[in-house]
Amino acid sequence: MKVRVGVNGYGTIGKRVAFAVAKQDDMELVGVVKKSVDIAAFQAVAQGLRLYVPGDEDVKNFESAGLKVNGTLQDLLGKVDVIVDATPGGVGQQYKPLYERFGVKQVYQGGEKPEVAEASFNSLCNYKEAIGGRSVRVVSCNTTGLLRIICAIRSYVNVESVRALIVRRAADPKEVKRGPINSIELDPPKAPSHHARDVKTVIKGLNVITYAVAVPTTLAHLHHVTLRLSKSLSKQDIISILDSTPRIILLNSERTGITGTAGLIEAARDVRLRYDIPELVVFEDSVLVDDRDLMLFQAVHQESIVVPENVDAIRAITGVEVDPFKSIEKTDSSLGLTRKLW
Numbered sequence: 001m002k003v004r005v006g007v008n009g010y011g012t013i014g015k016r017v018a019f020a021v022a023k024q025d026d027m028e029l030v031g032v033v034k035k036s037v038d039i040a041a042f043q044a045v046a047q048g049l050r051l052y053v054p055g056d057e058d059v060k061n062f063e064s065a066g067l068k069v070n071g072t073l074q075d076l077l078g079k080v081d082v083i084v085d086a087t088p089g090g091v092g093q094q095y096k097p098l099y100e101r102f103g104v105k106q107v108y109q110g111g112e113k114p115e116v117a118e119a120s121f122n123s124l125c126n127y128k129e130a131i132g133g134r135s136v137r138v139v140s141c142n143t144t145g146l147l148r149i150i151c152a153i154r155s156y157v158n159v160e161s162v163r164a165l166i167v168r169r170a171a172d173p174k175e176v177k178r179g180p181i182n183s184i185e186l187d188p189p190k191a192p193s194h195h196a197r198d199v200k201t202v203i204k205g206l207n208v209i210t211y212a213v214a215v216p217t218t219l220a221h222l223h224h225v226t227l228r229l230s231k232s233l234s235k236q237d238i239i240s241i242l243d244s245t246p247r248i249i250l251l252n253s254e255r256t257g258i259t260g261t262a263g264l265i266e267a268a269r270d271v272r273l274r275y276d277i278p279e280l281v282v283f284e285d286s287v288l289v290d291d292r293d294l295m296l297f298q299a300v301h302q303e304s305i306v307v308p309e310n311v312d313a314i315r316a317i318t319g320v321e322v323d324p325f326k327s328i329e330k331t332d333s334s335l336g337l338t339r340k341l342w
């Protein structure tokens, strides 16, 4: 039997997760909850999605715009096994009692506090911890990027410490009112940034310190990461490890001519829906090994990197797949994640 899934919050993350869920042969997308009437609502209906609204008071707005409403969030909760909450940070926590009352399992996003769920989640790091649980929180885009690289390397050699500088995109492309537009902002000014704490919600006790700055771009984040390993590995060892890890693209700048996020996104425009890159992109030529320190640059497409983890999180909490790598393989092949941009 297929896992019946609803998505509450149909914005940047919600619409992508809904699309990804609909692609899975072991899941059924029952419906999506849309709060406001806008282009995404018309598109969802045109694509054949069943639209629900948060409460009875929202029905009128949609119907007067000619949009068919299938019911309220509560109606949807009565029909699903899992609700993916992709509402703005903090709203999921407010919905939690309702989800619990309906006895549905919950997948939250990284904008929620860790306490919202039984476990924070990353497919490569701790899939098994979530199996059979009631709720998980898929950590944020930057944390997902950091965890992918840490857990890829950790499966071969112990990682003693992590130091990272996160160069954050200022806003998503649609967020026209956010800044900075002409500054490189310490974000936050007081170190460390919260990302280190967030990494530790998945890898407890890891020695990790992060700094973050926000820069005037919307395309992607860029990280400089230093991992101290328990023993020295060659650059070739590192390349082989990353090359054999799912959801990581190793990008050779010399061969592709791509030296930053603009080139990356331009390449994705030609081959990927919405120019999404749910893989972590490691710039191969930036990989350096100095004794036990591994250093590299990596890019994170903030709008899509958490999407495959949401799909895996649904499999983990429902227990329909207990092998992380089988779930990852299923998700990635259904979404056409080729780990290449051609």
Ligand code: NAD
Pocket (backbone or CB within 6 Å): 008, 009, 010, 011, 012, 013, 014, 033, 034, 035, 036, 054, 086, 087, 088, 089, 090, 091, 109, 110, 111, 112, 139, 140, 141, 172, 302, 303, 306
């Ligand atoms: P968004 O603003 O693009 O989408 C949120 C959607 O929820 C909007 O469509 C909004 O209308 C709707 N909404 C607002 N209040 C609602 C309510 N009470 N009931 C139902 N729907 C409601 O936000 P987003 O970027 O998709 O972020 C969602 C979550 O994902 C946040 O926790 C965020 O931190 C996390 N996240 C965002 C990104 C990113 O880069 N955008 C990356 C990773 C994780």
